Amino acid sequence: MKRIVFLLLLAAALLVSYRSRAQTTGQTIKGLVFDRQSQAPLPGVNLIVVGLSPQKGATSDGEGHVRITDVTPGRYDLKASGVGYKELLLPNVLVTAGKQVVLEIGLEEYAGALQEVVVRGTRKNATANEMTTVSGRSFSMEEASRYAGGRADPARLVANFAGVSAPNDYRNDIIVRGNSPTGVLWRIEGLNVPSPNHFATLSATGAPVTLLNTNVLRSSDFFTSAFPAEYGNATAGVFDVGLRNGTTDKPEHTLQFGLFTGLEAVSEGPLRKGGNASYLVAYRYSFTGLAKELGIPIGSTAIPHYQDVSFKINSGTTRVGRFTLFGVGGLSDIAIKHDEIDSSDVFADPRRDTYSRSKLGFVGLRHTLRLGKDAYWNTVLGTSYSGNASRQDTLQEPATGVRVREVNSRETRYSFHTVVNAKLNARFTARAGLQGEFYQLNLLLRDREYTPDWNYVWDSKRNTQLWSAYLQARYSLTGRLTLNAGVRTQHLTLNQHTSLEPRLGLQYQINERSSLSAAYGYHSQMQPLNVYFYRGLLPDGQYDESNQQLDFTTSQHWVLGYDLLPFENWRIKLEAYYQRLSQVPVTRQRSSFSLLNEGASYQQTEQGFLINHGTGTNRGVELTVEKFFSRGFYGLLTGSVYQSTYQGSDQIRRSTAFDGRFVYNLLVGKEFKIGRLKQNALTVDYKVTHAGGRPYTPVDLAASQRAGKEVLLGDSDAFSQRLPDFFRMDIKVGVTFNSKQKKRTHAIYYDLQNVTNNQNVFARQYNKVTRQVNTAYQIGFIPNFVYKLQF
Structure with a gap:
């Protein structure tokens, strides 16, 4: 069919x-x-x-x-x-x-x-943020849609860039240079937001489906280290996303159907004739139910449902500046029932029913005011909401009862960000800003195991605030040498901890085709809110809440980069880096635990009695060889060789859960002009990814059989084994038809993902039914079809 x-x-x-x-x-x-x-x-x-x-x-x-x-x-x-x-x-x-x-x-x-x-034009993929020295790149909406295997997901797109790894077909977590995905900051239109994904949970950084619709994105920035001082509360990377404005002279519309992205409708146009005010609104509804009816595998018999809306209203230039109202919101739910699963299900248990639903959204108002010819004042006010409710019922024999686990978490965040930017002359630009984030947390996690009495892991209604201020500047020392410098401070009212973070970058233009860059960045990040408010049970039945005193985790980045344009439409980029992390939460008693491994599993960290005595290091070399799109052809080759290690409270150095050691990506595309007037196009895109297997802690089979659930080996075996290497090949074929008479475009894409049906290992985990350690695999060969109409 x-x-x-x-x-x-x-x-x-x-x-x-x-x-x-x-x-x-x-x-x-x-x-x-x-x-x-x-x-x-x-x-x-x-x-x-x-x-x-x-x-x-x-x-x-x-x-x-x-x-x-x-x-x-x-x-x-x-x-x-x-x-x-x-x-x-x-x-x-x-x-x-x-x-x-x-x-x-x-x-x-x-x-x-x-x-x-005389530089040969501004570098392609240079970031919109002009105060970037190294480790930054922009990407466009068209790129996010073009690449094979990307599922129209910006997070999966950046996994093709050097220094980024995401060998997981089920989730779009972003692993930057061996760091935990919790170290990535998401910013949309200048507003800090939670990770924008459907089926997200509190403090999670990835999920199966993105909340961002690529049809409404404009060119956006992605940073992998030593980012400018205006970005804070992050130790790994920054995803700075922008929403585009709608058209200002006539209405335009887009309709799209995808087996995984769902049904989409986008409308945009002017708010009034003769002005530059506009609107843009997009709605999307999942189509995974139809995919199941068509016999297309989606990795589980449980069908996820989701829908989302995005909008941006632009006032145009007025006497009091420009106002922009924007927002994104989504709903998602899934039910995994014990009697509707098969042996290929990864997240299912034949003795357990799981129900989960999530809500995520944010809305913001942005005001930009010109302050004379060479300065502006920009302010963003906004709020975000992230809520997740789930219930797991583990069914046993009637005599023993039921094990129940319930989670109900809600985070409401009120934010503002104001910044003044002044260009003092052609050499010197300065920027100063202030940010505030107000967190309201309602966190409930409880379980009961075959008894009527509940055990409360979390039961908190708490508030806290994070204040930040920064100053940064760009100064051209000569026509060849440019300095980017800045300093940032942030303060957490929960425990009165404060950080001071200097940033420094230098770029030297060797000649018209090459440049040399060096940068240093000191960064700090607060802990996940669920970690702060975890309650450790004491022998006397009281609860310990000492996690609230945890300080920021800090990170120091050193980066050296070389950029070369060897030929027209070609670029070679080489970067070497060293990162040292400190003040990482670990246990008071000697163990292998470290919060640097947060995000390696889908469970929230349930660990109390933590102190900031852990450390970690990441080091590596990255290469990017890029052929920009010309004469119908493009290519991108990225390679990273790296090492990621940590020390827990036992002072033993180990690989982190994200120490894949290497990742290589090759993307090649060709466009053929077809039709009598050559106004149509046939495109073929190819992608291959090869990544090293991640470390994991083996299962203690005997202990698991005795306990009736998975039990891992002790500290001496922590992250002592590795999963097999990850390999995947994707091919995408598309045809675009541009109407000769009407302003109308039809596009059809067929994206063949994992065409070799490679059996990549997802995990080696204990199976309660077989009472053995079984291997769970990731998604095999999976086709995706997309039809798009613009008019």
Whole structure:
């Protein structure tokens, strides 16, 4: 049946293309050109489409707006140039018949003598945050949708970048340079938010399905270490996501169907005629139920249901500044019943029913005010809510009763972030900001094992606040040498702990094709809220809450990088790093426990009596070789060799749960122009990932058989064995049809994931039925189909 559906949709798209007239309809490329340091609009900047004859281009007006009309659908390189500014090349801009192209074009002013060094355009994938020195990269909405095996998930996209590992088909946790995924900060439109995923739990960092809809994202930044001072409360990395504005001159719409992303509808357009105010709203509903009916495996017979909505309303420029209202929210639930599972289920127990539902959402209001020509003031106010409720009923013989475990957690967060940015001159830009986060936590976790009496692990209604302030600056010492420096402080009111965090980066432009960078960053992060409020049971029946006195975990990053553009449309990047973590929570008594391994399993940490005496180190070398999209071809090769270790309170150095040792990714894509006017495209994308197996602690079989549940071996065997290496190959084939008569685009993709059906090991765990240690495998071969209509 799935083949019939695919062939019918393909035939329909072909019919639409065939019945179109021979006269192709051109599309519009428009955008805002601005100074990258001050965000001030730039008039008089020329934007041209490279390679067209006759030449097609336009010049930005007094408010920085630029508009190129009647562009034939296809992929193009754009070039922006203005007097006194470095030339900017925007490669691989996709133009379709169904949607206008809207760009944000930031130019950097020359800081030295023009003849001193002329860089060949701003680096592709350079971060939007201009105060980045090393270990940062941007990605676009188009990239998140293009790569094979990505499931339209930004978190899975960044797993292709050097230094990032995510060898898990079931969850999208981001492992950065051997760090726990809890060390990653998520920021959306300047607002710090919980990890944006469906089926998320308190303090979790990953889940099976992302809450972010790639159809509403703009180019966003991802950092893997030594990030600028405006980012804090993170020790591993930063995911700085932006939502794009809607179109401002006419309504546009998108409809999309995917076997895993579900049914989607996006609408955008102007709020009023003749202005620059706009709206953008998107809704998505899961389609996994249909996938089951079509016989497509999804890894479990339990069917997850979810839905989400995203929106952004932009006021346009007013006399009192620009206001933006944005938000994302989602609902999800799943039921795994003991009598509806089979032997391939990973998360199911034939003696247990599991019910889980989650709610996650955030809304924010952003205000930007110009302070003269070269400064601005930006403020974001927002709130987020994360709630999860689950129940596990373990069924036994009638005589022994039932074991029940219930979790009901709710976190409400109120946040604000205000920052003033000033460009003092072409060499010097400074930025100062203040952040506040107010946490309200309602945490309940209780269980009872074959008795009517409940044991309360958590039962807390608590509040706390995290305050932060930062100052950072960018100064061009010469036309070749640039300094990025900053300092940050943060204070937790729960226990009155304070940190002071210096940041420093230097970049030297060796010549027009190469540069050398070095950076140092001191970072600190509060512990997960559930760890602070864990209650340890004392012999007298009282509870110990000393975890509330835990200090921040700290991290120091040292990074050295080399960047080379050997040929046109090619880039080679090499980075070496060393990271030292300290003040890591470990147990008071000698053991192998360390909170650096948090996130390795799906269980929340239930450990009290912790102290900040643990340490950890991460070191490695990363290589990126990238062929930017040109002449219909692109390629990306990334490789990381690393070591991740830690010490618990027993002072024995071990591999962390995330010490995979290596990860390699190869992505290659080719686009063929088809159709009589070459306005349509056939695309083929290929991806292969090879990652080292992660360490794990073996099961104590005899103890597990006696206890009737999984029991791991003791401290002497902690993380002493490794899972087999992870290998996966994905192939994606797509066809895009641009209507010749109407502004309409049809796109069809068939994404074949794990085409070799490689049996990657998920875990080796105790099976209560067989009373043996069984091997659970990850998802095998799985096809995904996507149809997209833009009009």
